[in-house]
Amino acid sequence: MPSYVITGANRGIGLAFVQNLGADSRNQVFAVVRNKPGATALLEFQSTHPNVHVYQADIIDVKSLKLAAEGMAKVTGGTLDVLINNAALIEESSMASNLTNYDGKEDVLEKLLAESFHVNTIGPIHTSNVFLPLIRKGDLKKIILISTGLADLKATLSVEIDGSAPYSISKAAANMAFAKYAAAVKKEGIVVLSISPGLVNTQQSIPPPEVLAEFAKMIAKFKTLAPEWDGQPITPEQSVEMVLKVIQDATLDQTGGFVSHHGNQEWL
Numbered sequence: 001m002p003s004y005v006i007t008g009a010n011r012g013i014g015l016a017f018v019q020n021l022g023a024d025s026r027n028q029v030f031a032v033v034r035n036k037p038g039a040t041a042l043l044e045f046q047s048t049h050p051n052v053h054v055y056q057a058d059i060i061d062v063k064s065l066k067l068a069a070e071g072m073a074k075v076t077g078g079t080l081d082v083l084i085n086n087a088a089l090i091e092e093s094s095m096a097s098n099l100t101n102y103d104g105k106e107d108v109l110e111k112l113l114a115e116s117f118h119v120n121t122i123g124p125i126h127t128s129n130v131f132l133p134l135i136r137k138g139d140l141k142k143i144i145l146i147s148t149g150l151a152d153l154k155a156t157l158s159v160e161i162d163g164s165a166p167y168s169i170s171k172a173a174a175n176m177a178f179a180k181y182a183a184a185v186k187k188e189g190i191v192v193l194s195i196s197p198g199l200v201n202t203q204q205s206i207p208p209p210e211v212l213a214e215f216a217k218m219i220a221k222f223k224t225l226a227p228e229w230d231g232q233p234i235t236p237e238q239s240v241e242m243v244l245k246v247i248q249d250a251t252l253d254q255t256g257g258f259v260s261h262h263g264n265q266e267w268l
């Protein structure tokens with residue numbers, strides 16, 4: 001019975017992971033959320049899927065992660081096959097700004113960078129460390145970071161994507177953190193991989209006009225990067241289907257790498 005932990009499982013791509021994996025009763029799915037009572041859609045799915053378990057933890061609070069892991073270990077007998085580090089802080093206020101715009105607003109920049117680094121880089125390291133003893137005893141032995149194409153150096157430079165700097169920097173740092181993680185655990189047969197899910201529509205409501213305008217600018221740049229791309233975000237369900245295939249196919253030869261939902265460097 002393969003077991004999976006998914007963080008940030010109450011909405012967006014995380015919820016779609018739970019729904020996809022939970023639909024197969026042979027999977028044991030452990031959904032981690034910050035606010036269990038508020039995770040309405042997830043709890044509704046869980047109510048008809050006894051193989052889905054919901055735990056409350058914040059990925060920057062090690063104590064809460066440890067409590068969740070202890071609870072899960074009792075269900076699985078102390079093992080875990082796949083950890084999917086999906087939770088992230090996706091901060092939209094910095095989308096329209098490049099780093100030069102923070103001249104005179106250093107305090108704002110430092111706060112954005114620190115928060116993004118805390119949640120997006122340190123959080124997945126803490127989470128991986130907490131679950132590592134269970135992964136070591138699992139059969140599949142995979143630790144995944146859900147990253148972003150915005151962390152890719154080549155894409156950033158080729159079409160001059162200068163916005164969302166704190167988010168992109170924190171995710172690029174997370175990719176390196178997971179390369180370091182891979183280097184540390186390769187000898188134990190554990191596969192570590194950073195995977196970008198593509199451009200995915202996870203908006204819960206229609207964003208304000210200024211955010212939509214920034215999205216449009218970014219999509220125009222993405223079109224230059226991938227002229228054959230249709231310019232449309234994919235659904236969380238489509239993304240998860242593709243990312244799960246990449247996870248399933250991942251081998252120790254790829255460990256520490258950074259790929260897209262296509263399993264290569266095509267980010268769209």
Ligand SMILES: NC(=O)c1ccc[n+]([C@@H]2O[C@H](COP(=O)([O-])OP(=O)(O)OC[C@H]3O[C@@H](n4cnc5c(N)ncnc54)[C@H](OP(=O)(O)O)[C@@H]3O)[C@@H](O)[C@H]2O)c1
Nearest residue numbers: 008010012013034058059086087088146147148199200202
């Ligand atoms: N959507 C895209 O186009 C896209 C593109 C590239 C990469 N990604 C990556 O894909 C992943 C999922 O993205 P998404 O669009 O589904 O994001 P989302 O809809 O904004 O959801 C983010 C999730 O992370 C959780 N979270 C945030 N901070 C947390 C913390 N400190 N502890 C625990 N959980 C926390 C949120 O919980 P709350 O509900 O409690 O806030 C939420 O469940 C992220 O890693 C993101 O960087 C997304």
